[in-house]
Amino acid sequence: MRSFDRWFEQSSRSLANRTSRRSLLAVLGQVLTGAALLPLLPVDRASRAHAANATPGKPGPESCEYWKYCAIDGFLCACCGGTSTSCPPGTGSSPITWVGTCHNPVDGRDYIVSYNDCCGKASCGTCDCNRNEREKPLYRPSRNNDLNWCMANVNADYHCTVSVIVGVAEK
Numbered sequence: 001m002r003s004f005d006r007w008f009e010q011s012s013r014s015l016a017n018r019t020s021r022r023s024l025l026a027v028l029g030q031v032l033t034g035a036a037l038l039p040l041l042p043v044d045r046a047s048r049a050h051a052a053n054a055t056p057g058k059p060g061p062e063s064c065e066y067w068k069y070c071a072i073d074g075f076l077c078a079c080c081g082g083t084s085t086s087c088p089p090g091t092g093s094s095p096i097t098w099v100g101t102c103h104n105p106v107d108g109r110d111y112i113v114s115y116n117d118c119c120g121k122a123s124c125g126t127c128d129c130n131r132n133e134r135e136k137p138l139y140r141p142s143r144n145n146d147l148n149w150c151m152a153n154v155n156a157d158y159h160c161t162v163s164v165i166v167g168v169a170e171k
């Protein structure tokens, strides 16, 4: 214990010899400012969002079997650099969409889901998913998924499709 005390005393003295009170205060100020600013730094919450969307034992947003995709026809944006609800960087959502009604097995409710195409880049080509629950024929375009909904965009290139819950379906 004595040697530890001696070592500690020597280290403290040597530190005190090498630093002025002013520089010590400056370092302390920097540390405190850094600690206060730490919570303001951007945080990648994508993995948390993935976890929130995924239910253990059930298919998640990168699987075509995911419940929200019951009436989708396209490449899953969750596999293309986006998420199931947001377009990948460099693409923009189509203002016109088609809608489906999907059953969520977790809470037992039916949800109205809007399928927006993400436009402005060549086809993603990954996670092609074609499910057509309650799809209507082409002459009812708002219920048909086999259309390029980027047609109204300045750049009509189709990249992938997101699925956004817009309401709960009444029984």
Ligand code: ABN
Binding pocket: 073, 074, 117, 145, 146, 147, 148, 149, 158, 161
């Ligand atoms: N809405 C998806 C899609 C895009 C292009 C062609 C067919 C289907």
